[in-house]
Amino acid sequence: MAAGSIDRRVARTRSRLQQALLKLTAEKEYGAVTVEDICREADVGRSTFYTHYPDKECLRKATIDEHMKSLQAGGAERHSMRDFESFSFSGPAFAHAYATREMHRGLMGGAKREIPQEIRDWVSGQIRRELVGIADGGKDRVRLEIATRFVTGAFFEVMHWWLDGDGRLPPQEVDRMFQKLAFDGVGTALAARDDGGS
Amino acid sequence: MAAGSIDRRVARTRSRLQQALLKLTAEKEYGAVTVEDICREADVGRSTFYTHYPDKECLRKATIDEHMKSLQAGGAERHSMRDFESFSFSGPAFAHAYATREMHRGLMGGAKREIPQEIRDWVSGQIRRELVGIADGGKDRVRLEIATRFVTGAFFEVMHWWLDGDGRLPPQEVDRMFQKLAFDGVGTALAARDDGGS
DNA sequence: AAGATACTGGACGGCGTGTCCAGTATTGGT
DNA sequence: ACCAATACTGGACACGCCGTCCAGTATCTT
Numbered sequence: 001m002a003a004g005s006i007d008r009r010v011a012r013t014r015s016r017l018q019q020a021l022l023k024l025t026a027e028k029e030y031g032a033v034t035v036e037d038i039c040r041e042a043d044v045g046r047s048t049f050y051t052h053y054p055d056k057e058c059l060r061k062a063t064i065d066e067h068m069k070s071l072q073a074g075g076a077e078r079h080s081m082r083d084f085e086s087f088s089f090s091g092p093a094f095a096h097a098y099a100t101r102e103m104h105r106g107l108m109g110g111a112k113r114e115i116p117q118e119i120r121d122w123v124s125g126q127i128r129r130e131l132v133g134i135a136d137g138g139k140d141r142v143r144l145e146i147a148t149r150f151v152t153g154a155f156f157e158v159m160h161w162w163l164d165g166d167g168r169l170p171p172q173e174v175d176r177m178f179q180k181l182a183f184d185g186v187g188t189a190l191a192a193r194d195d196g197g198s
Numbered sequence: 199m200a201a202g203s204i205d206r207r208v209a210r211t212r213s214r215l216q217q218a219l220l221k222l223t224a225e226k227e228y229g230a231v232t233v234e235d236i237c238r239e240a241d242v243g244r245s246t247f248y249t250h251y252p253d254k255e256c257l258r259k260a261t262i263d264e265h266m267k268s269l270q271a272g273g274a275e276r277h278s279m280r281d282f283e284s285f286s287f288s289g290p291a292f293a294h295a296y297a298t299r300e301m302h303r304g305l306m307g308g309a310k311r312e313i314p315q316e317i318r319d320w321v322s323g324q325i326r327r328e329l330v331g332i333a334d335g336g337k338d339r340v341r342l343e344i345a346t347r348f349v350t351g352a353f354f355e356v357m358h359w360w361l362d363g364d365g366r367l368p369p370q371e372v373d374r375m376f377q378k379l380a381f382d383g384v385g386t387a388l389a390a391r392d393d394g395g396s
Numbered sequence: 397a398a399g400a401t402a403c404t405g406g407a408c409g410g411c412g413t414g415t416c417c418a419g420t421a422t423t424g425g426t
Numbered sequence: 427a428c429c430a431a432t433a434c435t436g437g438a439c440a441c442g443c444c445g446t447c448c449a450g451t452a453t454c455t456t
Contacts, residue, residue: 184383243436
């Protein structure tokens with residue numbers, strides 16, 4: 001077999017396992033899903049699981065990677081370096097999460113907030129990049145870093161809260177509030193009666 | 199024996215177990231600490247453990263409760279309802295966490311961000327209470343809620359980042375930046391060269 | 397077709413959990 | 427100081443899940 005190509009069986013099995021994980025993780029806490037559960041759902045032998053992934057966590061990572069990849073294929077015309085009234089990542093993120101809520105509740109780790117490090121880092125990276133635009137030069141790295149963390153934490157918490165809710169609040173609305181809070185702070189965002197952004 | 203009083207042996211054992219948990223959890227991930235580890239560290243029979251706590255998680259909760267209690271005993275003159283330039287909870291929180299960093303790294307769940315729900319809720323409550331002061335009446339509950347979550351997430355992420363660091367940044371500094379970010383937003387906080395608050 | 401490769405399913409040892417119990421301290425009440 | 431009540435001990439047990447291994451079978455690629 002040529003080195004780069006992939007056996008149909010392999011692709012099939014991996015896909016099945018990933019699908020199974022997504023399904024189960026939408027039903028219950030990731031931590032409560034056993035390898036056996038996954039295999040049963042995927043209709044794959046348990047020993048087969050281990051020929052593909054060393055453990056459950058690796059399957060999760062692979063699943064996330066795959067998911068991210070398919071996302072980036074969808075939209076690449078995001079970076080228009082706007083005048084800076086908004087983060088460009090958060091809108092699409094909220095919209096995407098909304099489209100497949102059940103899955104994201106699982107992927108992002110339900111009540112326990114066990115967000116996979118990769119996702120956290122990826123989002124952090126996005127935020128940092130956007131914040132660099134505001135910060136004056138790189139002369140205060142600590143300040144940039146703390147702001148990055150601040151926004152990252154806020155973002156995930158808002159996302160969690162929203163996903164745990166009943167889904168009545170539309171993604172644009174959440175994004176708008178999030179952005180306002182991030183840019184203007186609670187002082188402005190809460191005190192002023194605001195009326196729907198620009 | 200009188201109904202309310204507590205047998206010395208019980209108090210002793212529970213204290214030992216809690217101390218052991220704190221110590222171990224400072225050394226490694228909470229999830230990686232086994233009941234057996236705790237018992238060995240505490241020098242308590244494993245079966246004894248289960249006569250006091252149904253499982254590891256309950257011990258954690260009890261430990262946290264105890265900790266909180268001892269905290270509230272320490273300082274009760276906090277609520278001066280200031281003019282609203284700051285959250286009153288965060289300063290003491292950063293200061294306290296700083297004083298016993300190793301322990302807090304454990305209690306707040308190291309890299310995994312597994313913050314016990316009780317702590318999260320407690321902090322959320324503080325924040326919500328303080329935010330009510332800014333919000334105009336209770337006519338927009340969603341807005342208040344989203345702001346609460348926003349600040350909560352930001353707070354914990356900043357706290358984590360800071361605890362994971364080398365400890366060179368003093369608590370007052372972190373608190374100052376946190377407050378500025380929360381109240382004025384990243385726009386103001388990052389763009390302006392600021393010089394140390396009032 | 398045939399050799400390479402992947403899947404199966406069952407067995408194994410290991411570890412951690414939570415329960416139970418008979419035997420042994422320690423305690424608090426009188 | 428005694429003694430009944432209560433707590434601690436340590437070892438055994440069944441359970442569930444993990445990760446590994448292997449001989450047998452199915453499926454792919456060339």
